[in-house]
Amino acid sequence: MDYDKAISSSHQRNMNSFRDILEERRHTSDVLWITRDWEPSRTVANAQATNPLTVRKAVLNSVRLKDTIAQLSQERGVTPEALYKEVEEQLTEISHNRQISIVRWIGLFVTKVLKKTCSNLMVNEEAIAKLKGTMGNTPIIFAPSHRSYADFILMAYVCFHYCIEIPCVAAGVDFMAMWLMGHLLRDCCAFFMRRQFSGDKLYYTVFSEYVRTLICHGTAPVEFFIEGTRSRSCKSLVPKFGFLSMALEPFLTGQIPDVLIVPINISYDRILEEKLFSYELLGVPKPKESTSGLIKALNVLDEKYGKIHVDFGEPISVRDFLDSHLFERSKHSLGPIHLQTLSDQEMAMIRVLSHYIVTSQQQLSVLSPFHLIAVILNNYLMTNGTVDMQFSDLVREVAWFRSVIEMFGASVDITGDVEKSVRDSLLVHRSLVTLLPDGTLQLKAVHSLGTKIDTTRLKGHCLLENTMCRAVPLLMLQHYVNPTLHFLANPAMVTTVMQHLGPCGEISRDDLFARYQTVRGILSHEFVLHKTWEEKEFEEALRVLDLVNIIENTASGLLSLGNHRKLQILLCNVLHPFFGGYLSLAQTLAQVCGEARPERLVLCEAQRRVEMSLLSGEISHAAALSLDGLACGLQALVSIGAIHRIRRGEETLYVANLKELQVVTQHLETFITLHGMDHKWSWQQLELHQSLPAKL
């Protein structure tokens, strides 16, 4: 497989290979289906099925653990027995269970709920068949995207449906605290991972040994969310590679012949947690995981959530992947296996691989009509200051934009009549967008004045009530814009650069690439862009921009802007909120980070500054208030050297490199001024539809 080619290819997928697996359930007995004979495909066909007890035993008997305990017992002056007792407790906390009867019960419940709330659960059946064909002699890792709690359930549900051994899935320990839920998840093969444990050597050894055992001797796929947490913004998150490196260590040290990683995308038409996420992004923390919270959340089951698309990517053979990057193994021939540690080159390679996985997940996504509606409404808002579009205009624009984004490589779930799709979609999302009787659209006031917010637990700046009112629906809208950005970001960056060329408006390819690199550097964390594919993605962006007449070759062999003005504006607009947020961040850093400041304070200050800039009209989009966005900005500024990160114990501090920061600030200032399309609106003019009392 040519991995580099795969990364930038924008081939059209065959949407016909998706099948609605709820369809059958609507006509046949759920109970019969759930109690059927179930002989799952396993990752290793001839081995005994993974027995949680044997995994536990293998960890307890591992040489590595023995070594760690010997060492710790000396360091801490504790007896090995005491440490082993600690290990037993940790294992009890970690261990998964495999209760097929529980899986069946939950399956029954989930079937009922899905049938009630979702119109379709579309699964790429061809991909599943192909995957099952390759199963049988190689450990497999499932790497799904993570947008919702529902991901856990859906993955198990799809596996149950297609007779694939229920994956052992890594879940955060916070789930465990939930009464009943913790147990249920555990019985459905979840094992639990503490959030921070790099400092705890004993726990690290136990947990990594647990993962290693699942990989080497397991017969079920091992599932983990490479983004580490649910993405609140619905954009991919920069991958975490701690878990992946643990899981790949047995392969890299030659204990297993290969590992297959299956990138999986779960695309939701509407996400269960959409509103909560908007609050979280603004700094209002999520309620602690609790079962009562969950039951309250069951109210959301009265709502409609439209379609869900689940797609399984081509399994990545890690050995192949390394070969294709000319990576030589066999660096672990000296010393016992349990003392091997991964080299820096290996970690760097895992970083590349994890970015590749995320990119694959993006390519596997399916955009719903509402994602396109959100882009159009957002664009309209940014040019006209309101979303009061006519429905017919919206349908026309969506149809146009669909053809554009398909050209950019996205798959859009619109079959047949666009108008009907748009209408259905608006129905699903009626809690955010209303179609008024006069045929115009309006955003709903999702956050109503007077909603109680516990200000003691705020993560960011305490925003004005007025700000919240507008920011919450706008962030929800942005949430649906975001999935399209994986297809738009690179062309949009090139377009933004082209937009800010001098009067002559021409640039050589090399100069353009250099400037693109600058912008890309700034947005690398926001859109999960890895340096490895910089050139490929640039080429691909140029190719599609040429196709849509945004870039033209001039007679002198240079590049200039083409005549597709409308799309140029749209592309510049989608990046605009990010530049706005980053600019405020950079200004804040210049102001406060003359000396090292903790992350929390920096983000808080930056958010305050964004709010001020919004009020003054300096920047114009509420998405800039997102704390996640600002955090991405911080990481990007670190990686381009504009600030330095200092770790002091648990705390992370930042100190500005004022000279570099100045340069970045200038770039950002340029990018947010849009020639010839000055935003006429201040966001305070935005009118919201106030029909429903909103509740948190």
Added chain:
Amino acid sequence: MSDAGRRDSGGPQEEAAQDNGAVMKSTASDGAEKMACSQDVSAATPPCNAAAAAVQPQPQPQQLAVGTIDRPSAQRRIVKNVQSVIPRNRLELLKWNGWGYKDSMFELKGDLLCFTGKRYPIGNQTLPYFTEWAINKLGIDVNRRNRAQPLPKPADFPKPRVETAFLSELKGHRIAHSVSGLDRLVRAHGHTLHDMFVLREGAFDRIPDVVAWPECHDDVVKIVELAAKFNVVVIPFGGGTSVSGAVSCPTKEHRTILSLDTSQMNRILWIDHGNLVACCESGIVGQDLERALQAQGYTTGHEPDSYEFSSLGGWVATRASGMKKNTYGNIEELLVSVRFVTPTGVLEKRTQVPRMSCGPDFNHIVLGSEGTLGVITEATIKIRPLPPCKKYGSIVFPDFESGVKCLREIARQRLQPSSIRLMDNEQFKFGQTLRPTPGYLGLIFDGLKRMYITKIKGFNIDSMCVATLVFEGEKKDIEYHEKKINAIAANFNGIPAGETNGERGYMLTFVIAYIRDLALEFNVVAESFETSVPWDRTITLCKNVKHRIGEECKSLGIEHYFISCRVTQTYDVGSCVYFYFGFNWTTLPETSDPLSVYERLEEMARDEILASGGSLSHHHGVGKLRAKWFCGQVSPLGVQLYSATKRQLDPKNIFACGNLVHIPSSSL
């Protein structure tokens, strides 16, 4: 196994050596008598230098030669000329384009396969199970036969590029030599798949220009001097069983290439009964050496799988390993001292001591030098009294992992018998197919045995595997030893499975080498490769390599393939693993050539071996085939150290066979 005695006339007894006119009585004991009578010692008259140097090769005359050796400190000793089984004109006895004896091969009779000849126990028997196996496992179509090209005609060979002045000087020194095409072709290759494939279907790009047959150390010294004088490349050639491309001619070599065939230097120069060492010339082949020693009540105990044909010099030059190394040691442990002729002089130890602390041991410059630094002419090796008793044994295990764990435990307790090997399930099943049609009773016993293992013991016929054992020593010691091993095996669910299975296993070792010729005939390419690996990585290495091969075959569209391994040696710190791999290439696309597909697959397998913690080679050597990984194994400084040695010993790159490291002549 050897029937050399039958064909030999059984030369007259050994005669007194003549030195400075003095006649000495033979000191040989009755052992020597036995040896002479039974098979192979021929009388000798003229010293080797005086032997008529045939310019054109002739059938080996019954050589009568007693020589003295001209060592400064050597006492006058009796030289035993050993009549080799293998004639100087090798093709009289051996195949020109396949393994082993001409009369021994797998052959298709009607629809059934059989093994011809009487040399091996399965000779002249039809093998119905084997036929079935070959059809099912390798997809062999008995009607689709791929016959080899006929022996090339004299005109087909490339003209020798050699100066007449050089030849006449050779002649002047009375060194037998030949420029005949066939003689040169025979010495242009070893026994890699590549070599056999080319012999059957193509032609070598480069073959030696001249073959020389020195008859003693001094002849070799002269040849090397002449080679240096005329800037001629020398490639030493022993038994010709190399599987690393070591004797192939570098295709880009424009100088004259001389193949130095050591086969006529095959005398046992002396036997030291008191210290149990023997000094032999390097060209003596394993079976000759063993037969001659056994006639005197001794053995080297060195039995590489190729020992019927491979030579002592070759063993030293490649760091060979013998099946019974647990009792006797590998070649580096057997070797006491060695005479090594290089372009800058002769390297040899001046003592014959059990060990010494005297700087780096230069034996280790010679061991593994693979013909790149000089020629080994004589080697003094340890010999042992023949064991009074030899016994085979076998143990079946439910699966390969239990077997490996058991072998590991036996090694931990240092309880290995002379040989202990573990075949995997594929090889176990394969071995079962090489049994002739059983009689009526045989069938019943077969059935009973099978029932016991599978039904009563619950072994799965598709996962079980078998370890084979060879014990040597006193009968009661063997019994005790066997008991201990069986007790260990029981802890790993192993069940003793009798002597016959064990014996069959070892017999197969020799027969299996013949299978490839049959395979090639029916569109299957096959080869073996080996490695050594620490204990903790043994099982995973086997799994990884098989997995890799399986996946790659799948992706290439190869439907029928065979990949199997066995653990053939165990050590304190690890094991030696031997792989057999072959595939039916008829399902490959038209455009791909089976040989290069095979070579790519073996390369991947080697990458997998290295990634799994294995070595480049346990005993086959590096040669040209594995040279690309050499630096990775020994570090860049290791390569520099080797190169410095090369520069010192062979500044003009006379020994330019190009093994281990490719050294361009300009860099020397």
